[in-house]
Amino acid sequence: MSSSVLIVEDERRIASFIEKGLRANGFVPLCVSDGATALDVAMTADFDLIVLDLGLPDMDGFTVLRRLRHAGVRVPVVVLTARDGVRDTVAALEGGADDYMSKPFRFEELLARVRLRLRLRTERATEEVTVLSVGHISLDLRTRRARVGPRTIDLTAREFLLAETFLRHPGQVLAREQLLSAVWGYDYDPGSNIVDVYVGYLRRKLGAGTITTVRGMGYRLEPEPPFA
Numbered sequence: 001m002s003s004s005v006l007i008v009e010d011e012r013r014i015a016s017f018i019e020k021g022l023r024a025n026g027f028v029p030l031c032v033s034d035g036a037t038a039l040d041v042a043m044t045a046d047f048d049l050i051v052l053d054l055g056l057p058d059m060d061g062f063t064v065l066r067r068l069r070h071a072g073v074r075v076p077v078v079v080l081t082a083r084d085g086v087r088d089t090v091a092a093l094e095g096g097a098d099d100y101m102s103k104p105f106r107f108e109e110l111l112a113r114v115r116l117r118l119r120l121r122t123e124r125a126t127e128e129v130t131v132l133s134v135g136h137i138s139l140d141l142r143t144r145r146a147r148v149g150p151r152t153i154d155l156t157a158r159e160f161l162l163a164e165t166f167l168r169h170p171g172q173v174l175a176r177e178q179l180l181s182a183v184w185g186y187d188y189d190p191g192s193n194i195v196d197v198y199v200g201y202l203r204r205k206l207g208a209g210t211i212t213t214v215r216g217m218g219y220r221l222e223p224e225p226p227f228a
C-alpha cells in the first residue's frame with residue numbers, strides 16, 4: 001500500500017516540488033500551508049509520515065510538533081530547517097522530530113530520509129509487542145529497559161514490575177491490593193505501605209505527575225503523562 005505523507009509548508013514552490021516528487025515515487029502526499037490546518041489534519045487522519053517546515057505563517061513548526069506529540073501522535077516527522085539553523089535542528093530533534101533536512105536540498109536527499117524513517121517505523125512496529133509505551137514513557141520488556149522521552153531510566157526489578165503493571169492499564173485506577181499482588185505476590189501484609197513507597201520511587205524516576213493518587217481507591221497512571 002502507498003504511504004501517505006502530510007507536507008506542511010507555506011512556500012508553494014517548495015510544497016509543490018516535494019508533492020510532485022513524492023507522488024512520482026508512489027507516495028500519496030497532501031499539502032497544507034499553515035500550522036492550525038496541519039494539526040487538524042494530522043489529528044484526524046492517519047499519515048505514515050509528516051514533512052514539517054519550521055517557518056509557518058500562523059505558528060512555528062516547533063509548536064505544531066509539540067502539540068502533536070503531546071496529543072500522542074507518534075507519526076515520524078522530518079522537519080525542514082534553514083541551512084544555518086543548527087540551533088533549530090537541535091531543538092526540533094529534542095522536540096520529537098525524527099529527522100531533518102536543511103534547505104535548500106535535492107529531492108533525492110529528502111526521499112532517502114523519508115524512506116529510512118518509514119522503514120524504521122515498520123521495523124519498530126514488528127517489535128512492538130515487547131515494548132509497552134504510554135505517552136513519553138516506554139518499557140522494553142525484553143531488555144528490561146525503561147525510557148522517559150530520550151532518557152534511559154534505571155529501575156530495580158520491583159520498580160520495573162510496578163511500572164509494567166501501570167503501563168498495561170493506563171488511565172485505570174489500580175487498588176493497592178491489586179498492585180501488591182501483581183508485584184509482590186500474596187505473601188505481603190495488606191497493611192504494608194510498600195506500594196506507596198514504591199509509587200514514590202516511580203514518580204521520582206518517571207516524573208511527579210505521571211501517577212496520580214485517587215483518594216481511598218488507589219493509583220492511576222495518567223494516559224497522557226506530563227513530560228517533566
Ligand code: CA
Pocket residue numbers: 009010011053054055056
Ligand atoms: Ca516556510
